[in-house]
Amino acid sequence: MMCQDRFTSLDTNKDGKVDEAEFAAIEHRRGTPEEIFKARDANADGLLTMEEFCSGGCGRRGRSW
Numbered sequence: 001m002m003c004q005d006r007f008t009s010l011d012t013n014k015d016g017k018v019d020e021a022e023f024a025a026i027e028h029r030r031g032t033p034e035e036i037f038k039a040r041d042a043n044a045d046g047l048l049t050m051e052e053f054c055s056g057g058c059g060r061r062g063r064s065w
Contacts, residue, residue, distance in 0.1 A: 003054040010053075017047040 010018045010026065024033035038044075040052050 004050060007048075007050045007053045017049055018053055019047055023048065 007018060010022050012022055012025075020034070020037050023037050028036055030036065036056075037048065040048055040055055042052050042055070
């Protein structure tokens with residue numbers, strides 16, 4: 001799954017951003033959801049834009065974590 005597709009699937013309320021609860025709802029293999037979320041949240045507003053979400057690249061199998 002491409003990073004943009006993963007972002008869209010996580011954005012359950014369809015506001016164009018992913019909050020920490022939406023982000024934590026999936027499995028993360030490279031650290032805790034909290035650590036990864038904070039590292040990606042460039043402006044520290046508690047929300048990830050698609051640009052912030054995809055900032056780490058998509059890695060293997062389209063996963064960005």
